[in-house]
Amino acid sequence: MEKQTEDLQELLERLWPEVRRRHLFPEIPTPRFESNPSPVAMEMRNKQIILNLEYVNTMSRMLPAATVLEALLDHGISHYTCCPWDLSTHLRFYARAKEILNEGDLARRATDLFMDIVADTHAVKERQSSLPLLYKSGARKGFEKIICSLYQRIWGVDLGCPGDDETVSRLATIPYLDKRRWMVSLSRFIRGIRPLLEEADSPISDEHTRMGKHGFQQYAPEEIDQALREFAVEAESPEQFADVFEDLQTQLEEVKQDVDEGMGHGAGSPVDANRLYYMKLAENYALPLHKKDMRGSGHLHPHSHRPWEVCQPFQDLDPWCSFGKYLPGITQIWQRKEGQIYGKKEKTPNCLIMIDSSGSMIDPRTHLSYAVLGGGCAADSYLRHDAQVAVYNFSDALAGGREYLPFTRSRSLIYQVLCRYFGGGTALDLDEVTSVAEDSEADIFLITDMQITNLDQTISRFSRLDNRVTAVHVGKKSGALRFIKASVKNQNISVFGVNSSNDIPRIVLGSVRNYLAVE
């Protein structure tokens, strides 16, 4: 047995350069044999293909070992170079499949099958793969028959799979290799195989597909984080994002644990779906940094040389750069320029973001909350200017519906508190808020729908503060009018009204820009 393994290892090392050449030299290390549930798998963490030794041995009884190895390598490399290419694409496929099928396991199976068909077809069309020989051999179970029948039709190769199945006719016209249409193709593919997937005794189990299953564990933690952020932008709602994320959370945590064990990293913290969603979205509204003005110091200093002329004064001559001679045109004279220094030192104050999460506000977990997004934009702007941000998330604060995050520069913590949703009534604990504001001299940023029970006291207290207060209100509420009247009397209060929630990020950004740009 060991001899056989050594022979296969030797064969693999011999074949590998040629397979890489056919695939235009992908940057992946030499594959290895391992006991793996799937015949072939790409470990994205190390970008290494893992071959199932047992499967190769079994198939080698029917086909030359070189053919089996080449076919498996073609399949593995195609996953790396063509489909899914990266976790972001894989995640998009899964999300679309989940949207259609409403069931995580079915969605995973459908996604795996689609990716296998694309990868195999790419290898056969573009890389002269021996995959048809592999599919022609061996017993076929369950869904393998349908896949082989489909391959027979779309590859134009006799795989010994008779039958003109209704399902195959549906699947055969899908443009699998057109990347731009993958999402539409996946929808068509799922429509085609849905009855088979949903059958109680489904033939599409992982054991009944030739290339096994593809999990999300195969990706590196950095890739997972990046892909989730990209998905946050594409997701239709925070709910869809959280739905997909919750399905994959177990697998993603496995990745973190594996890395922790294998590479000695510290303990990972679980990723919060809502926080990630808003963090990524807020990055789309990044404010530019305004440069500080420079002022002349009035002092002249030697800046550069220029040739001396007879009419010019002697005191600026530089004998060290004049070859020891006093000759017009050769002797160098110092050219003086006025220096620049910083004028009055500007500083960005810290910011206390007060966000209303009462029942009248949108729940950020189910729908896109522009209040949270606006708060996030404002927080990001202050953080980028080296200031600190505190968050006061409140509903009925006096009844305990509040969460306060002291001044910090941790973006993650800030978003965590911003995304908190209490529901219920709306009241501010003014003593607490004003003491924080007075102690820190921070800017106050209030985002609310103005349905605050102690609004009059709030306005009165804010008008007595020295801090700059920006209040953003949603809709035309009577409370907003009272705030606006207060802002006319007090220069430290600015009020922005929005008729559409979509305007909140813009208003917030404009306000912050004014703070930071105007002296």
Next chain:
Amino acid sequence: MFNPFEDFKDFLSKARGLPLDQLAAAHDQVIRELASGYGKLVEQELKSLVWFVEHNRVIEAYKTASEVIKDIDYDAHSIEDFCYVLDNGADIPYLISGPAGIYVAALCNHTSDEQIVLRLGDMQRTLHFLGYRLPYGKSLRIEGDAGNFTGSALQGGEIIITGSTGDWTGAGMTDGKITINQHCGRNTGEWMQGGEIWVGSRIRGLGRMTAGRVYQGGEPVAGDVLC
């Protein structure tokens, strides 16, 4: 001039032609032709901004639809894919449920396939007039919901809807069978002159029938069977 890629010219991939290329291209062409035909129908029908359901107008629209599709070679799967193209709205910006449904009905009636399965459950909108004038010998299975006038003027064909239908289901049908696994709306079987309508669950309202039978949950609720 030095070409830095010269050394790699031998490595250029030799792509192999697969039947998939022709299959996908032919399917795309069919969908384009179907979309073009639908465009002609809409141009013809939408002289005004609103499309009214009037008997003569429906007949006229069906006639136009039958005319524009007569030279298109398509199959039952193309019809389903075309429905999703309509629903998607990217390639065809105007889905008007009435004309669109009549067009799809004309496609079903003129295809050479006798058994047609339309998996429309993932569509955002429902189409009206599905199964309009479906002739004897044809079977149409709709997986999902259908809109108003489903199976209207049915001419002997069999329609199965796995979801629900809207109002006026089977209106004016002369023969054939409509099976609705879930609910159907008002005026079910209005002007019905023959055939059967089987509804699995609730019927919101029955229409004035001339002949034919309507069943609810397996029990007859209207028609000559009660006489």
